Amino acid sequence: MDSLFDAVEGGESREERLAELARQVSVCTRCDLALTRTNTVFGTGDPHSPLMLVGEGPGENEDATGLPFVGRAGKLLDDILAAVDLTRQDVYITNVVKCRASVAEGGRMKNRQPKTGEINACNPYLQGQLEAIKPEIILCLGAPAARTLIDKNFKITKDRGKWYDLEGGVKAMATFHPAYILRQSGEDLRNTKRLVWKDVQGIYAEYQSALEERR
Ligand code: URA
Secondary structure (H helix, E strand, C coil): CCCCCHHHCCCCCHHHHHHHHHHHHHCCCCCCHHHHCCCCCCCEECCCCCEEEEECCCCHHHHHHCCCCCCHHHHHHHHHHHHCCCCHHHCEEEECCCCCCEEEECCEEEECCCCHHHHHHHHHHHHHHHHHHCCCEEEEECHHHHHHHCCCCCCHHHHCCCCEEEHHHEEEEEECCHHHHHCCCHHHHHHHHHHHHHHHHHHHHHHHHHHHHHC
16 A cells, blocks of 8 residues: 555544545545546445445446435445344445446446556555454445455355455455346346345344444
8 A cells, every 4th residue: 555644644533534534535636537526435334333335436326426325226225234224324335436437328427337447546545444444344245346355356146145354353245236236137136135135144143243242
């Protein structure tokens, strides 16, 4: 990691460190996504939660509002969390990239996956969030997050639902991205939902034991 965070490595609180990082993100020009964004999307939720959720990047709705997961995929994420009695206030939610990646198609801008260079350019901010929040559990939503945080060769279909030990005793798992679930139908949809529900039960059990440990 480079020295972007010299300014935030004092004795500040998590909130102060995150506020300074968010300020840096808001004026970031480390990649060309800065040229087309409306708002940067830093992250929301409880910076003291043991659980961090990491998605791919803002879409159109997130770019318009500056908040993560506020579109259809966000509504489904709320339902997934609610299935294990969690709300977004119980967790911290962010993305691998903080600006919308889009491409012109049929006269309008469509969301696209962020490129490797864009993910790498944004990675110091994600690492800064991890250093400030120190989550005990990370749930990667989709392959880009899993490839960034768990293993660059991560295969979401084969490797989701398994636990991985990251540096500093952090436990990480990946599951399907809510937007992927929304693209399924029929039997595929039922199977995908069943797997995600199973994954999220495992996440919840780990979240509960992290809270128990703190008591
Ligand atoms: N998809 C993501 O990965 N992140 C968001 O914030 C919204 C949709």
